[in-house]
Amino acid sequence: MRLKLITGGIAIIGFTTLLMINFGHSISSYTTFPQAKNRGARVVGTLVKSRPTAFSVKKKQFTFYMKDKAENVRKVVYPKPEPNDFSKAKKLVVTGRMHHGVFYARQILMKCPSKYNATAKDVEAQSKD
């Protein structure tokens, strides 16, 4: 009985420790462009609407400019066509890393609050019609 309890305890502690260590390694902190040097860095920001967004079939990439929370503006390159709802997104989360001042994204997450929650602006647009 004693033995069972001890082995069980060790197993639980071992498993939890391993799990938490691995968990700690698999998450990272949301960061800014200058800090995004590691693979899989995530940057939260907004699209810079005054600068061009374009997809080139020839270059096989979609490019746009994004401003992170510390107001850094960088060019972002994404190796796929323009994602769904891109121009509607209020906030972007890009996953990738920086090379030579350009952020190479492998994933773009769009946050479109209007999908779930109309903003006062949306209603206002109608009230002017």
Add this chain to the structure above:
Amino acid sequence: MIGIIGKILIDLAFASSLLAGIGYFTYSRNGNDRYFRLSSWLMGAEGLFILAAAGVLLHLLLTHQFQYYYVFDYTSRSLPLKYLISAFWGGQEGSFMLWIFFTVVVSLALMRWTRKPYRGPVLFFMSLTQVFLLSMILGIHVGGIGIGSSPFRTIAEAMPNAAFIKSNPNFVPADGQGLNALLQSPWMVIHPPVLFFGFSLMAVPFCFAMAALWRKKFNEWIEPALPWTLGANLCLLVALFLGAYWAYTTLSFGGFWAWDPVENAALVPWLLGTAGIHLMLIQKKKNSSQKASIVFSLLAYMGVIYETFLTRSGILGNSSVHSFVDLGLYNQLLVFMLVMVAICIGLFAYRYNELPKNQGGTDYLNREFITFSGAMILFLLGLVIAIGTSAPIIGRLFVAHPTPPEISFYNNWSYPLAIAAAFMTVVGQYIFWKRQKDAESLAWQLFLPLVAACIATFTIIIVAHIHRWFPMGLLFGGCFAIIGNAFIMVQLAMKKPRLIGGSFAHFGFGILLLGIMSSTLFNSQLLDSSTRNYNSAVTKGKLTDGKGHRIRQKANFVQLKLNKPRIINNEYKFIYKGYTLKNQTRAGQQQYRIEIKPLHHPGKTITMHPQVYPMSAASPGGKISWSVDSDVHTGFASDIYLYVAGSSYVQRINKEIAQQNKNRKLGKPVSDVLSPDSTTVRKISLAKGKTAKEGPFVIKLVSFSRVSGHKGLPDNTQIAVRANLQVRRRASSTSQTIHPLFAIYTKHGKNWSYSPISRLPGQGLGIHFTNINPKTGQLTFRVRGIPKHSKKSWILVVAQKKPFISLVWIGVFVIVIGFCISIFRHWDIERRKRLLKQA
């Protein structure tokens, strides 16, 4: 006005649930049947109130009363009836209402079928959950603190500070925002009701476990609670399946599972609930592990509440694509969760010393230990997923602004646990149903399935060229689970077919495992040779961009030109055959036509119809946001999954809109899309029934006829002819019709011709009908606005081949049947007991 009735109904439902709760509590304390009857009437009334409130909300939705925020936010006039109804549960408030309604239904059933001594406490805890859930949609203010968010609030209440509300408090929008296009799918009509019914049922084992603690009767609750728990897990599983299938066929991430918090929110309670079922079965057989089955019954419902908190409090802001928006319910949900956890822990601790102690056996090969271990594996899997989902909270221990974990975190932990679970199913079933003297006799029994599984695994490894360890492990686990459980199933079916529920479900788990393994680990991109070469050059680091930097990103799409076949993966020939504009379903939707000819099966053609549509009409000055609807060709051996990621049509529309916005800024006519210097004028002559191709356009003269007495004709018209032309783009099979006019009239004794321009809406094309040649029967037209440099129509296709994804669906289906068999069996046992007691 009507909204106020709805609000009052919810208030009444809340009051009834509160009173019913107090009544049930009193009844549980003193056993006076009057309180039970009174509370049951109150519960019934609560059901009617919430039903009436749901009716009111549905009425508002169906009659487009956009002054109500919920109606404005989730529907629009153009929404078809089924999606108007499903908009009911499209948002937080409505889905809470649905959940409450189902909880009341379940409570009424419990009232009918639960025996003493549990029925008092069970119904008390049921009404307690209802009180909390109803408080989420109250929408009242008490002492400056808002409680709940009402589905019946008006726009003026929702945004009192908006300028337009201040100027006109009675403002009613002409149309609503519409339901998110992605949710306009039949799967999403049925998925939420099934999910919330499962959530409601999950409260039953929780209530029974609490009642057991209350009554100090730790054994008898299992039998009545078991069928409900099985039902809850069945519902959650079906809901998971519906959600996964919807994601697979509608979204563009190319799979059925992405470890998104919203998906995990239903998976974790399912895993905990299934662990609970295993423990309840041990307790039923052996009258042991009372503590564990109580703990897990409580844990499963805590899982439901915790995941509800995660997905609805707005805490997952950055990590989920589709977490609900923050309605300010954070504190309230936190209170709900903490109170429930506190009650659970409190009552459990209070009764801890009275709970039966397990006499520890030394034998590891008894069914209790094996089943318990199986339940622990399910629990650990649930724990891993719960920790991953909680990254925004737990991650703060490690970093300041935690991101969600990498997908590999989930995979690296769940694959080994799933393999272990697969082995446990077989060993567990053998120990559960067969007699063994010792470990050796078990080993002999397992010998045959083990050998069969080994042969199957090696054959598949060799045939399918599997080189990696994870797939090999999953493959072996899956094969062993399928074969071992099949052995048991056949043996049981010959003796007592009613008992096969468990082994059937485990058999399905094996199939599911193989499906997950093959469709995710052997999922392959379908690419043409030039893209393949490009990608291998990227891998070797041979490609550089304009600035001399190395290109590191691979491409995953193929460009297909109209009617030009492309060889894909040396396996298929893809041909883009054009598109059709389908305005009926979604305005501006294009349905593309792609023919796929497998090279190994000459003569066979698969036609796929992926779609692209605008999310909503572009507001003036804005851009269109496009969305895709993928298409899946289902086969037993493999599926082809495909979507159109871009097309010349979409590019043209985007350019036109950009040009219109520019024109608007410059004060030019907005419809002037093509500048005159980029277009040209052509003269074409056509006989009846003939077509001409000019630039990207195909123009057909369908017919022409004389007109007379027409209002638009000049005075003294001698002759007037109207042509019937059909114009379409080369790739499009949708044509537009225009009717240019040609007339000859006399003025000052001379003949003049009259040929006004006919414009083709949205295409920048204008046609003059300039002459008729009576001898040849040919009509002459001058066509303006043909682009000088028109390129061929093309599309960009992202396609994937998913081997044996059908096994995922088959596996789930088999598990569902297994659950159903078990529910019938356990319900039947419980029904007989009830009848016996009554007699």
